[in-house]
Amino acid sequence: MAKKIKNTSALKEKEGVTQPNTLNMEVVNKLRTLKKKELNVDGLISGILNGNQTALSQGITIIESKAKKHQLLAKSLIEKSLPHANKSIRIGITGVPGVGKSTFIESFGKLLISKGKRVAALTVDPSSSISKGSILGDKTRMEELVKEPNAFIRPSASGSTLGGVARKTRETIILCEAAGFDVILIETVGVGQSETAVHSMTDFFLLLKLAGAGDELQGIKRGIMEMADSIVINKADGENLKAAKMAKNEFNRALHLYPPKESGWNPKTLLSSALNNEGIEEVWEVVSKYFEKTQENGYFQHKRKEQNKFWLMQTIESRLKSNFYARPSIKIELEKQLIAIDENRTTPFEAAEKLLNL
Amino acid sequence: MAKKIKNTSALKEKEGVTQPNTLNMEVVNKLRTLKKKELNVDGLISGILNGNQTALSQGITIIESKAKKHQLLAKSLIEKSLPHANKSIRIGITGVPGVGKSTFIESFGKLLISKGKRVAALTVDPSSSISKGSILGDKTRMEELVKEPNAFIRPSASGSTLGGVARKTRETIILCEAAGFDVILIETVGVGQSETAVHSMTDFFLLLKLAGAGDELQGIKRGIMEMADSIVINKADGENLKAAKMAKNEFNRALHLYPPKESGWNPKTLLSSALNNEGIEEVWEVVSKYFEKTQENGYFQHKRKEQNKFWLMQTIESRLKSNFYARPSIKIELEKQLIAIDENRTTPFEAAEKLLNL
Incomplete structure (x- = not known):
């Protein structure tokens, strides 16, 4: 093995002054706040109301998001858009x-x-x-x-x-x-x-x-x-x-x-x-x-009112149903009752009562 | 006032033997049992299965009756008719x-x-x-x-x-x-x-x-x-x-x-x-x-099965709904929410959630 030579450079430098941080943290913090603001309801809403398509797109993305934190934001977005x-x-x-x-x-x-x-x-x-x-x-x-x-x-x-x-x-x-x-x-x-x-x-x-x-x-x-x-x-x-x-x-x-x-x-x-x-x-x-x-x-206004009622009822009823059918005991008994109906041992009405009384 | 005359009849009778009851209770009881039998499931069912129209009419009347005692009877009538x-x-x-x-x-x-x-x-x-x-x-x-x-x-x-x-x-x-x-x-x-x-x-x-x-x-x-x-x-x-x-x-x-x-x-x-x-x-x-x-x-059989499922679901869902809307707190809040929707203060979906969380 060759003898290790001590690595001393021919170029020597005096200790210099400390270099400043390449990132200006003040600017970074400003930008961070700005970014946060963009996801703020007020900023988004004023963007949307001004017809800004980027804000509109962001708003829709929030509405479509399944994340919990977005749901609150979405709710507030909708509330503030409703009057318009x-x-x-x-x-x-x-x-x-x-x-x-x-x-x-x-x-x-x-x-x-x-x-x-x-x-x-x-x-x-x-x-x-x-x-x-x-x-x-x-x-x-x-x-x-x-x-x-x-x-x-x-x-x-x-x-x-x-x-x-x-x-x-x-x-x-x-x-x-x-x-x-x-x-x-x-x-x-x-x-x-x-x-x-x-x-x-x-x-x-x-x-x-x-x-x-x-x-x-x-x-x-x-x-x-x-x-x-x-x-x-x-x-x-x-x-x-x-x-x-x-x-x-x-x-x-x-x-x-x-x-x-x-x-x-x-x-x-x-x-x-x-x-x-x-x-x-x-x-x-x-x-x-x-x-x-x-x-x-007057049908135009009437239809919109009816549509609102429809979606209210629709949402309530589909949630009532999905809550009911999601119960494990219901799932098991439903299978049994469907077979009993097919085999002519019970009627749909009796079966329904049995399930509702569970 | 005229003096009260003691009422003694010119006709005197010896005490006689006790007269027998004009109703033969044995017969009455027999008839009573017979009448009861007519509303018995077994009697009705055998009548219906023999094509007796009086029995069929009686059976339908029981099904249509709202009386509690008839509902049990109706249930049993249906159960026994189902295999046929x-x-x-x-x-x-x-x-x-x-x-x-x-x-x-x-x-x-x-x-x-x-x-x-x-x-x-x-x-x-x-x-x-x-x-x-x-x-x-x-x-x-x-x-x-x-x-x-x-x-x-x-x-x-x-x-x-x-x-x-x-x-x-x-x-x-x-x-x-x-x-x-x-x-x-x-x-x-x-x-x-x-x-x-x-x-x-x-x-x-x-x-x-x-x-x-x-x-x-x-x-x-x-x-x-x-x-x-x-x-x-x-x-x-x-x-x-x-x-x-x-x-x-x-x-x-x-x-x-x-x-x-x-x-x-x-x-x-x-x-x-x-x-x-x-x-x-x-x-x-x-x-x-x-x-x-x-x-x-195979559509004939398929359709009947589907119809049974339809009525099962239909009965369950209409009961879930009627139970929900019958709650007094829901009735009051529903009115409020419908007004809020009409006035553009909420969406049907938000309103539904509020009602479901009551």
């Missing part, structure tokens, strides 16, 4: 994947912005893991709308229960309204329960359809057609146009078989080609007429 | 007053009896105080059917809640099946919730319609058409025939717009003139085909 809410037109838009919802929303949204409106587009899709690609989650599908400063696009609230998703969406609507959005578009996929939920939180319900395909091919769930305030047959262009016109007549006939709506409104069937920006103006005309008519006859 | 139940075809029949329900049931019932069937006709009408005259309550509307020994006609179970009426009707069905009835017809008025209830306890749902009148004139509630397994346009005779044929085509077209039913069954539109006994055989053919098809594909 209720001032938009809420439009539900549904239709199966492939009907052109994203293109329609892009085209419709741009039209509204050109009329001076501020437009928020949200989604409700409790099953988002399945239909991921077909819904707003993919913002790039609305390349132009996303660039508009007066548009706000927010992908689906995630959640395992429809009730949870509905709550988050309802609260997001309140925040968007506080942020000054005039029109809220709420997209859903048209194949499940989510339509009823969206119908229960919007003023106007729009069903997008394709010509030539029966409902069975379009996967539209029973009852959705009855909820529609307008049916828009999209992709009414080129070779499709003739079929679309025929479909329009057919839907008009079918709609006549339905009893009149409580709103006094007769649902309208329209044609559109969202891709070519055709027929979109007419859709807005119909929505405006609906708004006028239901404002005048 | 589930063996009929249950057909729900609806349509607005004036569509000819009674005449249709009379004509349809007589046809079934001529085919060797035993037919029971029941009604569900929670609002019977309003539409009293238009429903089975008035037995004389079925003059001929009522005379048939193989027909059993029972007017509406009365009750203030739909849940209560539904329970009584479901239990009455069990008794009728135990009494050997092959076809149970359940009539309802076509204007309210009761259709959904009847749909949830029958195998086949038949909607009676009139030609020429829109749904709005016929008062058919939204969604009822979608539940129909067959639409029968009644009074298709004389001057009405042409309009009825046109209506048939129109309904057929409309039915095509609906997505397919879980049963795999395509609803059929038919014409009938119950008054002239025309088209009634065809209705039975359609019901028979439905029965065959759904027995084969």
Whole structure:
């Protein structure tokens, strides 16, 4: 082994002065306070009320958060937004994947912005893991709308229960309204329960359809057609146009078989080609007429009140149920009673009593 | 005052023997036991199983009774009937007053009896105080059917809640099946919730319609058409025939717009003139085909299981709700919260939580 040489440098330095800390702690503390402030209700709220989209996004994230500390914050955010809410037109838009919802929303949204409106587009899709690609989650599908400063696009609230998703969406609507959005578009996929939920939180319900395909091919769930305030047959262009016109007549006939709506409104069937920006103006005309008519006859306000009551009751009742069925003793006895019913040993009513008396 | 004369009779009698009691207590006790026996479960059940209509009527009266002592008896009656139940075809029949329900049931019932069937006709009408005259309550509307020994006609179970009426009707069905009835017809008025209830306890749902009148004139509630397994346009005779044929085509077209039913069954539109006994055989053919098809594909059994589950859950959930809302503290707070929602001071979700935490 080579003898170890003592490591003495040829360059010698005198002891110098202590270098100052590279971080200015005063500035750090200032920044920290600033960051904290950003998550403060007051800061967020004033941002939201000023139409700041970053603040709005942050607010929605807090609403969607499951963390305990965010829940208190969310509550207070909502409370402070409430006096500024209720001032938009809420439009539900549904239709199966492939009907052109994203293109329609892009085209419709741009039209509204050109009329001076501020437009928020949200989604409700409790099953988002399945239909991921077909819904707003993919913002790039609305390349132009996303660039508009007066548009706000927010992908689906995630959640395992429809009730949870509905709550988050309802609260997001309140925040968007506080942020000054005039029109809220709420997209859903048209194949499940989510339509009823969206119908229960919007003023106007729009069903997008394709010509030539029966409902069975379009996967539209029973009852959705009855909820529609307008049916828009999209992709009414080129070779499709003739079929679309025929479909329009057919839907008009079918709609006549339905009893009149409580709103006094007769649902309208329209044609559109969202891709070519055709027929979109007419859709807005119909929505405006609906708004006028239901404002005048009081149905608009009445419906919102009813919707509030609905969600109050809905929340109470779903919690009562989930609390009941979550009890382990109920779970065990329920299984037993279902078998007893199947084997004709008891009736559903007797079984229910037994479970309720547990 | 006249002096009181001592009252001594001119006729004097010796003390006689004690007269025997005019009531033979042995016979009285025998009769008493007999009467008790008539309300004994065993006697009633053997009567019902033998198809004795008096026993069946008594059994139903016990089921409908609100007296505590009858409730235990009812429970035991049901338990003993259950092994003999589930063996009929249950057909729900609806349509607005004036569509000819009674005449249709009379004509349809007589046809079934001529085919060797035993037919029971029941009604569900929670609002019977309003539409009293238009429903089975008035037995004389079925003059001929009522005379048939193989027909059993029972007017509406009365009750203030739909849940209560539904329970009584479901239990009455069990008794009728135990009494050997092959076809149970359940009539309802076509204007309210009761259709959904009847749909949830029958195998086949038949909607009676009139030609020429829109749904709005016929008062058919939204969604009822979608539940129909067959639409029968009644009074298709004389001057009405042409309009009825046109209506048939129109309904057929409309039915095509609906997505397919879980049963795999395509609803059929038919014409009938119950008054002239025309088209009634065809209705039975359609019901028979439905029965065959759904027995084969397993839907028939599946639907009954689902219906049992539905009623189990339904009973549990409606009781959970009524227990909750009946609490005085909830009543008071609910009013307050509804006002707070209307005044934009809280959201339905916050309000629900407050109520649930009471």
